[in-house]
Amino acid sequence: MPIAGARQEIRLDDLNPPISHYTDAVRFGNLLFISGIAPLDADLNVVGEDDVVAQARHVFEVIGKILERAGASYENVLKVTVYLTDVDDRTKINPIRKEFFGKTLPASTLIGVKELAIPGMKVEVEAVVGIA
Template sequence: MTVGQKGTAMKRREFKVPGSPEPVSHYTDVVTYGGLAFVSGALAVDTEGNVVGRGDPAAQAECVLEHLGRALKTVGCSPADVLRVNVYITNIGDHTLIRAARERFFGDARPASTLVEVGALVVPDCCVEIDLVAAVPKSTSSSEGKGNA
């Protein structure tokens, strides 16, 4: 535990998102700390780890954003609370194909964003991965009992 502004205690909390695929490594779906939610990279896989939208960046982006939406909801956030997005794609030319999904997901909100082409993602046949950081609304950032810390 760390002491924050005005002596208030800040807790690091870990969250497993119900219905999310099992992690492929040693991490959790979301970590909250100091009023922020750090959401791990999401891939287009179902709960059994099967790739969704194989060969279709737009379909994969939709699936990834659905996963991220559930992760945000788990900690009391919405897409409007997102501050920063990192998008990793295996073909930089596909960025136009995922734009519509991003616009639907974020609506009028425009988070800071980085888009990077990578050689491969951890799950073969996935071509889009997105992680993000969001501000946790005060009404939920102080609530207890939501995580699996």
């Protein structure tokens, strides 16, 4: 039986529609779980075309919107998981991560994958956030 009021789904209307059965984030108590954020516009087109830096920037901007909606910021991010179709792109997206996280150092995992959900996507990021 679900605990009343303990679970809250967060969906931002100005983001791309879900491509499956999920929401942008789920808050449970003091934790926020952000779904894998894809570099997609509202029409499900890949943002930044073949540019992993532009794709990563878009992904982190979207994460920022979700954090804001939840009353959090990048300082509250506890863990990120980054999926890349080319792990060598890590050095290209690290400056973007630093730009958004500043001095905050979340726990992090990088996973190289053969492909992501939409052809042309090079990066996807999910996060776990602590909210006081």
